[in-house]
Amino acid sequence: MSFHDGLAFAWGALRGHRLRTTLTVVGIAVGIGAVVALTALGEGARRYVVQEFAALGSNLLIVLPGKVETSGAAPFGGVLRDLTLEDFQAVERVTGVKMAAPLASGAETVRFGDLSRSVPVLGTTGEFAPLRRLHVAQGSFLPAREPHVGGFEIVLGFKVAKELFGSESPLGKTVRVGPYRFRVIGVLAPRGRGLGFDFDELALIPVRTAMRIFNRTSLFRILVECHDHRDMDTVRKRVEEVLFRRHRAQDVTVVSQDAVLEAFSSILRTLTWALSGIAAVSLLVAGIGIMNVMLVAVTERRREIGLLKAVGVTQGQVLVVFLMEALILAGLGGVLGLGLGTGSVWVFKGFYPNFPASPPSWAFAAALSVALGVGALFGLWPAARAARVDPVLALAGGGR
Amino acid sequence: MIRLENVTRVYRLGDAEVQALAGVSLTIAEGSFTALMGPSGSGKSTLLHILGLLDRPTDGRYFLQGQDVGDLPDAQRTLLRRHTIGFVFQFFHLLPRLSARGNVELPMLFAGVPSEERKERAMAALAAVGLTHRASHRPDQLSGGERQRVALARAVVMRPKLLLADEPTGNLDRVSAGEIMELITGLNRQGLTVVLVTHDPAIAAYAERVLRMADGQIVGEGKL
Numbered sequence: 001m002s003f004h005d006g007l008a009f010a011w012g013a014l015r016g017h018r019l020r021t022t023l024t025v026v027g028i029a030v031g032i033g034a035v036v037a038l039t040a041l042g043e044g045a046r047r048y049v050v051q052e053f054a055a056l057g058s059n060l061l062i063v064l065p066g067k068v069e070t071s072g073a074a075p076f077g078g079v080l081r082d083l084t085l086e087d088f089q090a091v092e093r094v095t096g097v098k099m100a101a102p103l104a105s106g107a108e109t110v111r112f113g114d115l116s117r118s119v120p121v122l123g124t125t126g127e128f129a130p131l132r133r134l135h136v137a138q139g140s141f142l143p144a145r146e147p148h149v150g151g152f153e154i155v156l157g158f159k160v161a162k163e164l165f166g167s168e169s170p171l172g173k174t175v176r177v178g179p180y181r182f183r184v185i186g187v188l189a190p191r192g193r194g195l196g197f198d199f200d201e202l203a204l205i206p207v208r209t210a211m212r213i214f215n216r217t218s219l220f221r222i223l224v225e226c227h228d229h230r231d232m233d234t235v236r237k238r239v240e241e242v243l244f245r246r247h248r249a250q251d252v253t254v255v256s257q258d259a260v261l262e263a264f265s266s267i268l269r270t271l272t273w274a275l276s277g278i279a280a281v282s283l284l285v286a287g288i289g290i291m292n293v294m295l296v297a298v299t300e301r302r303r304e305i306g307l308l309k310a311v312g313v314t315q316g317q318v319l320v321v322f323l324m325e326a327l328i329l330a331g332l333g334g335v336l337g338l339g340l341g342t343g344s345v346w347v348f349k350g351f352y353p354n355f356p357a358s359p360p361s362w363a364f365a366a367a368l369s370v371a372l373g374v375g376a377l378f379g380l381w382p383a384a385r386a387a388r389v390d391p392v393l394a395l396a397g398g399g400r
Numbered sequence: 401m402i403r404l405e406n407v408t409r410v411y412r413l414g415d416a417e418v419q420a421l422a423g424v425s426l427t428i429a430e431g432s433f434t435a436l437m438g439p440s441g442s443g444k445s446t447l448l449h450i451l452g453l454l455d456r457p458t459d460g461r462y463f464l465q466g467q468d469v470g471d472l473p474d475a476q477r478t479l480l481r482r483h484t485i486g487f488v489f490q491f492f493h494l495l496p497r498l499s500a501r502g503n504v505e506l507p508m509l510f511a512g513v514p515s516e517e518r519k520e521r522a523m524a525a526l527a528a529v530g531l532t533h534r535a536s537h538r539p540d541q542l543s544g545g546e547r548q549r550v551a552l553a554r555a556v557v558m559r560p561k562l563l564l565a566d567e568p569t570g571n572l573d574r575v576s577a578g579e580i581m582e583l584i585t586g587l588n589r590q591g592l593t594v595v596l597v598t599h600d601p602a603i604a605a606y607a608e609r610v611l612r613m614a615d616g617q618i619v620g621e622g623k624l
Binding site: 001013016304310311 | 449455475478479482483493496506507509511
């Protein structure tokens with residue numbers, strides 16, 4: 001028996017039960033489609049996060065007050081020292097650091113005339129713009145200047161400027177942040193939502209001023225960009241060392257962008273796997289569907305199997321033919337499921353064009369091999385039963 | 401062609417043992433035409449199944465063309481069925497989804513005969529039973545007699561040495577039965593060894609030798 005002849009024979013048998021065949025195929029297709037779609041969404045989420053991080057620059061270290069790995073007795077023994085502007089200046093001077101920017105944060109209402117808007121207000125220095133790859137649409141960014149010197153200049157996010165000033169140019173105008181007056185010196189170019197901050201909806205002021213008006217003694221973060229990606233670890237250790245000497249305690253945490261990215265990425269990858277796992281349950285159900293249909297087929301076609309054996313069809317050939325039927329069901333389901341999954345991702349992308357959801361390239365090969373694997377797994381037992389049918393019993397008795 | 405030595409076949413039905421064949425010894429010459437007759441339960445179908453290698457004797461020996469086939473592994477018995485033995489059944493056992501030609505091609509399909517040759521040989525076999533014009537009809541579009549002729553074409557398309565027929569006319573009217581028996585007799589004249597099970601004396605009359613069975617044994621020989 002050639003492969004092609006066997007396939008044609010199996011296909012002929014399936015065509016005899018169109019409805020049953022179609023429903024079984026649909027069962028597999030739904031399972032495969034769910035796996036493909038959910039994998040695509042999970043993978044899309046991961047890619048989205050990675051993209052966002054990459055936009056921030058990859059040589060980034062983030063210094064935050066407090067220790068992430070708390071020891072058991074931390075709440076009593078650990079006195080947290082503030083992360084000060086002096087600390088920032090010390091970090092800036094560490095070998096291998098290209099530039100650094102301090103960050104103090106608060107939320108305040110920004111007013112112009114009758115219009116007001118409550119936005120996050122970040123205190124920082126001129127280095128923040130190159131560090132976070134921010135561009136200025138009008139005017140200029142915060143001036144590069146001694147961080148201790150305050151000042152009442154303000155740079156507005158794109159949306160804030162638009163909502164407060166409309167089409168008017170905000171440059172040189174005075175806005176009030178709480179009770180304080182600031183002069184608008186620049187508007188950021190539209191950037192959209194980044195991780196943590198929506199850069200279109202914030203206001204930036206000098207760090208010293210921010211600490212004073214928000215009554216903060218500690219910085220929120222220090223962002224550090226290194227010269228060379230390969231030195232990241234060394235620089236991180238040096239920064240830790242400098243701050244350890246200044247604070248006489250390990251009370252800051254320095255994380256690299258890569259580490260954060262890796263953490264997010266692995267969380268999302270786990271999520272993807274979990275989603276696929278849930279979808280795989282439906283695949284399992286579909287597999288049992290195949291087994292059921294094949295068992296029914298074997299029972300229904302006992303006489304046929306008996307006849308095949310009488311005309312000299314070997315047990316192996318009977319097994320192969322029935323296995324082929326299961327594989328055809330699964331294979332068709334796999335192809336249809338790929339279409340279904342890709343189609344639903346496509347529809348999803350119609351609603352959320354920015355979300356980079358697409359099935360990972362391995363999903364296509366994987367979906368088909370999983371489908372065929374399910375077919376083989378759940379088809380084997382019925383096929384083996386078919387192969388073992390006793391021809392004498394099968395041919396006995398009346399019938400067509 | 402066939403030699404049986406004291407063949408028995410015992411079935412287990414729960415705790416009871418049923419002796420379907422109680423020691424059958426038999427020789428069938430090549431090219432002969434033998435009919436097995438007897439009431440139901442006499443063991444004639446069991447004997448036919450053993451001759452056709454579909455069933456194994458519980459005891460005794462079976463020589464087919466001089467080869468002891470009683471203890472052959474299943475795979476070799478299957479190959480012997482494929483190439484040496486053809487079957488015709490009372491209920492035809494055609495696959496309803498295949499055309500007449502498809503049914504005749506079936507043994508060749510699994511024997512690995514190439515598609516073109518399959519088609520030619522199937523059409524020749526159908527022509528031999530006078531069904532060329534019905535080749536593309538499915539079994540449910542054929543009369544009982546036509547179905548059995550298709551089955552007969554299928555039985556001989558692998559050019560077997562032995563044709564085993566189990567009540568081949570049991571489901572047919574007289575006319576169709578006569579046609580089938582003429583075809584079988586014709587094949588026998590061309591050298592095919594035929595063993596036929598029937599309980600109809602008129603059908604047994606086509607055979608040159610009639611064996612009577614009762615209670616799992618051969619109890620008599622000769623025409624009525």
